[in-house]
Amino acid sequence: MKITICCTDTNQQPWLAGLQAALPQAHVSIWSPSDPQADHAVVWAPPQQFLDEQPALKTLFNIGAGVDALMALRIPASTQVVRLDDAGMSVQMAEYVCHAVLRHFREFDGYAHDAAQGRWSYRKPRRKAQWPVGILGMGILGQRVARSLQAFDFKVQGWSRSAKDIPGVQTYTGAAQLADFLKTSKFLVCLLPLTPHTENILCQANLSQLPVGAYLINVARGAHLVEADLLALLDTGHLSGATLDVFRQEPLPEGHPFWAHPRITVTPHTSARTLRDESIAQIVSKIEALSQGHAIRGVVDLSRGY
Ligand code: NDP
Ligand code: OXD
Secondary structure (H helix, E strand, O other), X not given: OEEEEEEOOOOOHHHHHHHHHXXXXXXXXXXXXXXXXXXXXXXXXXXXXXXXXXXXXXEEEEOOOOOHHHHOOOOOOOOEEEOOOOOOHHHHHHHHHHHHHHHHHOOHHHHXXXXXXXXXXXXXXXXXXXXXXXXXXXXXXHHHHHHHHHOOOOOXXXXXXXXXXXXXXXXXXXXXXHHHHXXXXXXXXXXXXXXXXXXXXXXHHHHOOOOOOEEEEEOOOHHHEOHHHHHHHHHHOOEEEEEEOXXXXXXXXXXXXXXXXXXXXXXXOOOOOOOHHHHHHHHHHHHHHHHOOOOOOOEOOOOXXX
């Protein structure tokens, strides 16, 4: 069995070593142009040339949950795309989102500001009933985030494409129920895949349906957000702030208005990192399952784009 690795912006040597150690019978190598045909590939944002030169790949294992970079490429018809499912990402995402929600809800920035001035001052406790959290995307990450927020007694509601029955979570489905979902989401967390249906979903028309003072957390993809619309809604006070982990252009360019905005927190696409050991273990167990003819989880439906 031949496995090739083609991961841009990634130190590929440890992936090679880890995969080779776990699959000693396989030939694992880092891809170079004109390499012989492989059976499986482990990829992150590969160039089109890679796919064009590997038309008989059985499986493309994406080392992330989001496959939007792959969806922009021509994928050989017989190749299945497999995303990471969780592999240690959901707990990181829950940590990140709970931190952002609690930081705003408990006004920790305000206390830090007061403390810096030597001021001992209390703020009136906020009531959770007035701060429901709406999660766009109730997949692997969205559901884990929902459970974690519930542990802090937040009221959680979720929006997805197909109907869901999740204990304690009010769920909304499809475009027809988006407005009802938005109007009661005081925090809005975006955990959608980037597809033609979800691109620009965080736009003026949708964000202005949130209650006045709502807070946005985008941890999915930068192209979900219309940046100028966010800035305008912060200016009018309709939104109280935003925590953004993902951007249309990454790294976020120097001088971008988000860097210095007093009500925007920027982090460098780090909310849920790919954990190499967990990811290798997941990929290896899927390769073994496939070689025994078993079905695996995480196969991407190319017609849906996620
Ligand atoms: P999943 O595929 O498990 O979940 C996606 C969810 O979005 C599902 O509930 C799906 O609905 C819903 N959805 C998709 N399209 C639509 C639509 N048109 N309308 C309504 N709902 C829709 O993905 P994950 O939870 O694993 O990951 C979500 C995204 O998070 C990734 O695609 C990636 O972009 C991002 N991500 C960001 C990271 C970071 O570090 N910032 C790290 C990892 C992921 P249904 O359940 O009905 O299919
Ligand atoms: C992912 C990511 O999609 O890291 O996994 O953004």
